[in-house]
Structure formats: C-alpha cells, structure tokens
Amino acid sequence: MERIPEPGLLPRLADRSARIAIVGLGYVGLPLALTFCRRGGLAALGIDVDPEKARAIAAGRSYIRHVDAGAIAGAVRGGKLEATTDFARASGCHAVVICVPTPLTREREPDLSFVVGTGEALAPHLRPGHLVVLESTSYPGTTEEVLRPVLERGSGLVAGRDFLLAFSPEREDPGSGIATHTIPKVVGGMTPACLEAALALYASSFERVVPMSTPRAAEMTKLLENVFRSVNIALVNELKMLCHRMGIDLFEVIDAASTKPFGFMPFQPGPGLGGHCIPIDPFYLTWKAREFEFQTRFIELAGEINAAMPRYVVQRTMEALSDRGRALRGARVLVLGISYKRDVDDMRESPSVRIIELLQERGAEVVYHDPYVPRVPHMRQHRLDMVSVPLTDEALEGADVVLVATDHSTIDYARVVERARLVVDTRNACKGIRAGRDRIIQA
C-alpha cells in the first residue's frame, strides 16, 4: 500500500513553509533555486561540492553571467537562499532536486559518476517523507535503475513507500532571456504519490506543469528534444556544405522557407555543436539503445556531420587564403567569439576550441577576441593557454583572416569587415553588410 510519508511536503508547499535543497548550483541549479525563492516564496538550500559557489552566494555574488547578482543578494538577505557544501543539511529540507553534470566519458559513454556520487552523499540524510527529483539529463531508466538503488541502499528506505522519487528534465536556455518559471515543467513520478508531490513542488513556482506516466517517459522527452535539435542542425550543416558548392546562400533559403506558416521550423547552420547538452545527450540514448539491440542511426549520423564542421570551417579558411595567394601556415588568424553560442560565457564543447586547435596544427598563428571569455578556462580534454586580445583596428588590420566563430551581439561587424583583409563568417554575422562584401566568405 502506497502512502505519502510524514512530514508531508504538500501542506508545507501550500503554506509556503517548505524548504527545498538543490544539489548542483550550476547553469541549471542556480536559476532553479532562485525560481523557488522568488516565484514560489520557498526557502532554497543550495548544496554544491564546490565551496567557492557557497561563498559566492553568501556574498551575493553571481558566477554565471546571465544570473543577476542582485537577485541572489536579495534572496540571501530575505532569508530565502543559502548555500553549503554540507549534505547533512538536506535532512532539514522537504524536497531535494538534483542538478549535477551528466557528461560523457572519453569513450563517449554516459558518465553517471556525479549522479551516483550525489546519491551516495545524500542517502544517509534522507528521511521518510522526502521527495527526491532528478533533473540531470540522462537515458530512460536512470532515475529508477541508477539513482533509486543508491538512495535505498544508503538510507535503508524504500522509494515509493518511504520516500518519493521523480524525474523532471531541466530546460534552461542560458542567455536567451526566457525566464525559468515560464518554461513548462515535464514531470514523471515513480508512483502516483511521487507524481503528485513533484507536480505540487513545481506548480508552486512554475506557470505550467506537464504530468507524465513514468520517470522513463520524462527522461525520454528531454532526449527527444535534444536529438531533434542535433539532427536538424546536422541537416542544415550538410545543406550548407552543398550550398557552398552550388553558390547558393543557405541563410537566404532558410529565411524564405521560414515564411511558410506551417510544417517548417528554422535551424541555423554553424561551425559545429557546442554546449553541455546537444553534443552530448543524444549519445546517452545511443548507449542505452544498445541494451535493446537497437542502433540509433539518425543520432550517429547527425553526430558525425556536426563533429566534422570545425574541420570544414578550417578547410574553407585555408581555401579562402589560398585564393588570395596566402598559405594557412604562418598566417595570422583572429578568431572572433570562443564561447559556444552568442552572448554567453559558456565554453563547454565549444567548436571554436577545436577550430583553434586545427588552425594551430596547420601552422597558423591564432589569437582570439571574446568579450565574455577573457581567458580560456581549464577544460577536461583541451589545453589552450590563451587570453582574449582587444578588438583594436590594429588587431583587425594585422590579421590575414578574421574568423567569426560566435556571433556575439556586442561586436560591430561592419567595422570588422571594413578593417579586415578577409572575413570567414560561420554564423552569418555579416548579413546585410554591403561595403567590403567581396572580403566576406561564408563557412
């Protein structure tokens, strides 16, 4: 017989006295914690293994560019937000939401060590009545097959009977300006009571919740969303390469196709995929599919095409230089934009990094400018010891080629084209610029 154990989360949500622990205060966890405080009027306790994050929050500082420091400071002052490295403090909360990283291993297999590590750290502090929600993106089955046994083993409690367990995929779009609480929250609970509690938690702070039959279906929903993006981006990247050969401007074609009021959704080609999600998440599904003797061919093909794009950009750059009697070896290349997408400081999986490495391997002298990334941070699989150079006239005029890898909106591209000898544009950032058009090559 299923029962919702004490102390009930639901009455605590109703009178706004619930305390919510958020484990992992990164791009996902920090905005979520603020949403619970600001929209739901709930108290949020952030738990992170990184003590610097707890210190920053206590001081009202933001370490994520698009998260407002004032909002953090206000929530801390109002007694609604606190952060710690101490997992034992989760026992004083009514719900725990897990937002830790889910990367791939070197062999491109799911690395669930952060989820397992969090489960192990949390389990001794789990109490009857707790709701645990996993938000980290992973393959269908993770909540019940991976997290559940870790929590049960470490706590001696049983999911669905003593504590509540659910999955709710995170849908943050950093830098887009879309407020977290306006993005509908998909929720799948292990039992009807798990679902009811998780729906109530999110309904306290989000405009819309979307109940699902199981955690697995909710896990699959997130992967569908990301596979959909990866496959469609690969499609336009492939068409871009064809259009270059055919002398057609694909961006113009996409704009025209977008006028169709039904059945078409525009995706933009680029220098490859970046970020923590789209290049990684589809491979979680590929890996799980093997257990069912199933090969996810669309995902793998899209991955291949997208992963080859940095190489294609470098090839186009080499050809553009060669057309002007210049070799890539020894050429000075100024890369504009090194974060993975416009107006963010996030470098994870950024294709610019691979482009720079390929340029350097071919003997080019590379510098970069990025207003959001003053210095290339330490990365797990790359080592680029570089700092952003100022975007002076001398820097633009002194480069043999300026390669626009990320189209930050603060950059004056007309000036770039005016000063540069050659511009290789992977993002259509120079759209509409007439003067100096013959110096712009799309890649």
Ligand SMILES: NC(=O)c1ccc[n+]([C@@H]2O[C@H](COP(=O)([O-])OP(=O)(O)OC[C@H]3O[C@@H](n4cnc5c(N)ncnc54)[C@H](O)[C@@H]3O)[C@@H](O)[C@H]2O)c1
């Ligand atoms: N960033 C996005 O835009 C985005 C979008 C959709 C989904 N996601 C998913 O959300 C999850 C989190 O991503 P993110 O971008 O917030 O990652 P992140 O790297 O920005 O943040 C993760 C945080 O977790 C902390 N952490 C790591 N291990 C921990 C542990 N054992 N216990 C406590 N804290 C720990 C890290 O210190 C870090 O602060 C991932 O599964 C990701 O795929 C992210």
